[in-house]
Amino acid sequence: MRVAVLKGGRSLERQVSLRSGARVEDALHRLGHEVVPIDVGADLVDRLRAVRPDVAFVALHGRGGEDGTVQELLELVGVPYTASAPGACIRCMDKVVAKHSLRAAGVPTPDFYAFSQAAFEELGAAKALPDIEDRLEFPVVVKPAAQGSALGIRFAQSAADVPGAIVAAFSYDTKVMLERHVAGRDLAVSILDGEPLPVVEAVPRDEDFYDFEARYEIGRTTFECPANIGEAATTRAHELALAAWETLGCEGFARVDLMLDSDSGELSVLEANAIPGLTDTSLLPLAAEAAGISFDALVERIVVTALRRSPPATRGRGTP
Amino acid sequence: MKSSAMRDLMAVTERPDVISLAGGFPDTSTFPAEDLAALMARVAVDSSARALQYGPTEGLEEVKACIAQVMAAEGMQVETEDLLVTTGGQQVIDLVCKTLLDPGDVVVAEGPTYPGAVPVFSSYQADVVQVEMDDDGMRVDLLEATLDRLTVAGRVPKFVYTVPSFHNPAGVTMSLERRHALVRIARDRELLVLEDNPYGLLRYEGAALPTLFSLDRGEYVIYLGTFSKILSPGLRLGWTSAPRPVLEKLNLGKQAADLCSAPFTQHFVSVYFAERDWRAYLGTLVELYRRRRDVMLEALAEHLPPEAHWTHPAGGLFIWARLPDYIDTTDLLARALRERVAFVPGRAAYLDGRGGSEMRLNFSGVSDDDIHEGVRRIGKVVREQVALYGTLTGAEPAGARDRVLPAEAPASGEAEVLPLRRARRR
Numbered sequence: 001m002r003v004a005v006l007k008g009g010r011s012l013e014r015q016v017s018l019r020s021g022a023r024v025e026d027a028l029h030r031l032g033h034e035v036v037p038i039d040v041g042a043d044l045v046d047r048l049r050a051v052r053p054d055v056a057f058v059a060l061h062g063r064g065g066e067d068g069t070v071q072e073l074l075e076l077v078g079v080p081y082t083a084s085a086p087g088a089c090i091r092c093m094d095k096v097v098a099k100h101s102l103r104a105a106g107v108p109t110p111d112f113y114a115f116s117q118a119a120f121e122e123l124g125a126a127k128a129l130p131d132i133e134d135r136l137e138f139p140v141v142v143k144p145a146a147q148g149s150a151l152g153i154r155f156a157q158s159a160a161d162v163p164g165a166i167v168a169a170f171s172y173d174t175k176v177m178l179e180r181h182v183a184g185r186d187l188a189v190s191i192l193d194g195e196p197l198p199v200v201e202a203v204p205r206d207e208d209f210y211d212f213e214a215r216y217e218i219g220r221t222t223f224e225c226p227a228n229i230g231e232a233a234t235t236r237a238h239e240l241a242l243a244a245w246e247t248l249g250c251e252g253f254a255r256v257d258l259m260l261d262s263d264s265g266e267l268s269v270l271e272a273n274a275i276p277g278l279t280d281t282s283l284l285p286l287a288a289e290a291a292g293i294s295f296d297a298l299v300e301r302i303v304v305t306a307l308r309r310s311p312p313a314t315r316g317r318g319t320p
Numbered sequence: 321m322k323s324s325a326m327r328d329l330m331a332v333t334e335r336p337d338v339i340s341l342a343g344g345f346p347d348t349s350t351f352p353a354e355d356l357a358a359l360m361a362r363v364a365v366d367s368s369a370r371a372l373q374y375g376p377t378e379g380l381e382e383v384k385a386c387i388a389q390v391m392a393a394e395g396m397q398v399e400t401e402d403l404l405v406t407t408g409g410q411q412v413i414d415l416v417c418k419t420l421l422d423p424g425d426v427v428v429a430e431g432p433t434y435p436g437a438v439p440v441f442s443s444y445q446a447d448v449v450q451v452e453m454d455d456d457g458m459r460v461d462l463l464e465a466t467l468d469r470l471t472v473a474g475r476v477p478k479f480v481y482t483v484p485s486f487h488n489p490a491g492v493t494m495s496l497e498r499r500h501a502l503v504r505i506a507r508d509r510e511l512l513v514l515e516d517n518p519y520g521l522l523r524y525e526g527a528a529l530p531t532l533f534s535l536d537r538g539e540y541v542i543y544l545g546t547f548s549k550i551l552s553p554g555l556r557l558g559w560t561s562a563p564r565p566v567l568e569k570l571n572l573g574k575q576a577a578d579l580c581s582a583p584f585t586q587h588f589v590s591v592y593f594a595e596r597d598w599r600a601y602l603g604t605l606v607e608l609y610r611r612r613r614d615v616m617l618e619a620l621a622e623h624l625p626p627e628a629h630w631t632h633p634a635g636g637l638f639i640w641a642r643l644p645d646y647i648d649t650t651d652l653l654a655r656a657l658r659e660r661v662a663f664v665p666g667r668a669a670y671l672d673g674r675g676g677s678e679m680r681l682n683f684s685g686v687s688d689d690d691i692h693e694g695v696r697r698i699g700k701v702v703r704e705q706v707a708l709y710g711t712l713t714g715a716e717p718a719g720a721r722d723r724v725l726p727a728e729a730p731a732s733g734e735a736e737v738l739p740l741r742r743a744r745r746r
Contacts (some may be wrong), residue, residue, distance in 0.1 A: 015331050018517035126712045152651055163712035164646040167705050
């Protein structure tokens with residue numbers, strides 16, 4: 001089978017994507033497929049038309065690759081592709097949209113308020129900050145709405161930290177979110193074709209925050225899989241992750257990040273990643289391994305799932 | 321290695337559609353291609369077999385003679401036997417660390433320090449203590465205080481690392497008085513100093529200052545020079561001159577690292593010095609970079625808000641800018657990349673997390689138009705963040721504050737700060 005591996009691109013997560021892509025390519029080679037690596041750029045549509053792959057493995061993270069843009073193009077060109085369709089990608093990439101969807105569907109997610117830059121510049125949203133902070137209580141987590149990794153995420157310990165944190169978050173997006181901080185354990189449930197994999201707990205070693213650095217570097221974070229959180233919490237984490245997967249309309253594979261509140265023992269969903277990392281320090285491959293699925297088997301299953309899905313052109317868009 | 325976030329951000333700065341003020345590049349397009357062709361032909365005719373062969377670890381004798389000329393241009397007398405030719409100046413930093421450091425050893429450096437030295441110090445697990453600078457370079461009084469404090473703690477630094485002239489990234493130059501003081505401190509305390517001097521000959525104004533090496537006569541100063549900024553970094557040729565026992569160890573270290581620096585490019589240098597006027601080429605570079613520096617200084621004055629400050633380098637390749645402390649330049653880089661412009665965030669020049677609101681700007685490797693446009697774009701995103709912060713806190717931008725002085729304003733600016741409530745304990 002001819003598999004195009006889409007990687008790189010222009011997002012801030014380009015380097016991570018190149019690592020994910022390279023690892024996928026190696027697996028596809030071992031599986032006996034013909035691999036065409038494509039560093040995604042302005043010539044993507046031409047390349048796809050020239051290469052005519054049987055399937056595209058989307059190993060892109062962040063803007064462009066994970067937000068539905070590339071998926072839309074793949075639909076247009078009529079190439080089957082891995083993971084979620086544009087709608088789910090858009091819902092996952094925008095944390096605010098995702099959290100509104102989750103809340104509407106009754107999936108617990110930490111309280112939050114989100115604002116566009118225009119809200120501050122034109123509607124005087126700054127006046128509302130004290131009320132928001134009062135409701136969320138410190139520390140407050142300030143995040144850009146659309147950034148796949150932890151770039152631009154800040155903890156505001158007090159009111160004095162909030163403006164700087166908001167300015168930093170606006171460096172990454174035109175919409176930011178203030179979210180209630182849940183003190184507790186950082187969990188991730190990867191889902192493969194509708195089946196939840198063992199829960200991973202990320203235990204940062206020396207940082208007080210599981211940050212961008214720690215996320216991708218060996219030795220900075222300890223991962224426990226399956227997470228030692230007991231049967232009830234594991235079952236609940238799986239339920240919530242699946243509920244998030246369904247609510248957001250994910251397909252193929254995805255990763256849902258959750259927090260286990262250390263006071264209440266309650267679980268809540270932070271966000272879902274439509275294209276989680278596939279590097280050798282990433283959580284999804286780790287969870288798959290814990291479930292007895294090797295990386296090669298994981299890649300094969302993702303590809304087979306993509307092909308099983310009805311071809312893009314027949315999914316309610318008419319023929320191109 | 322630290323800072324993958326920054327590395328990933330920096331990877332994006334290499335996109336061709338981005339105006340990058342993040343590089344540290346000389347403008348190699350100024351070197352005539354026909355000269356390169358003619359000189360390489362000369363190498364082929366005269367020394368083909370030698371150029372293609374291994375060479376001595378310490379470097380070719382004829383290149384060492386060229387180095388002596390370059391050092392003489394900065395007032396240094398050196399015997400060729402006291403020189404070690406290296407693979408770029410960078411290798412000197414690596415070899416000095418390799419030779420002198422055990423994990424946990426203290427190195428004293430300037431704050432900010434050369435970003436390229438940071439991964440070297442980290443990889444040898446040095447404990448780097450950074451001493452503040454002002455417009456006259458490293459604060460030698462703070463250096464002494466630091467050394468005293470270390471002594472009390474029972475720690476002796478292995479060496480002091482400094483870029484005294486046209487500092488990378490700070491753009492400042494150590495005053496003559498401080499140079500004398502630093503050399504005296506080194507002697508009094510029997511402390512080695514690594515003098516990194518890639519830019520000394522790229523002076524755009526003012527009188528030349530003696531190097532630490534010439535003041536010290538090579539007793540405690542390890543000198544680092546390079547052809548990268550006066551000729552070409554693609555040659556990968558630098559050098560060191562060091563006290564004899566140190567030089568011997570560096571030589572052993574270099575044997576282990578790469579046997580010798582490329583004879584191929586060493587032959588090019590020796591032919592170049594024989595057949596061309598290296599000072600004339602240096603002169604054209606100085607003219608070019610001086611103009612670009614002036615273009616950048618003008619652009620900064622035009623486009624950056626009054627809250628920003630920057631250095632006025634008398635030479636070298638870099639300007640160091642400081643923004644209000646609520647702006648994080650690592651985050652700002654992400655915003656700037658959307659405007660297709662890049663710089664080096666200040667944290668890259670510190671090992672202790674400082675520098676969060678600072679940035680390094682390069683003017684040597686960028687055209688006048690790109691400097692102007694790049695600075696305009698940076699100014700746009702900085703002003704945007706200053707305005708946003710003002711909206712969030714009710715603080716007026718500095719310019720407006722300077723012009724408008726409301727008579728009934730509260731004496732303390734604190735009252736104007738957003739009245740956010742304190743955290744309640746849960």
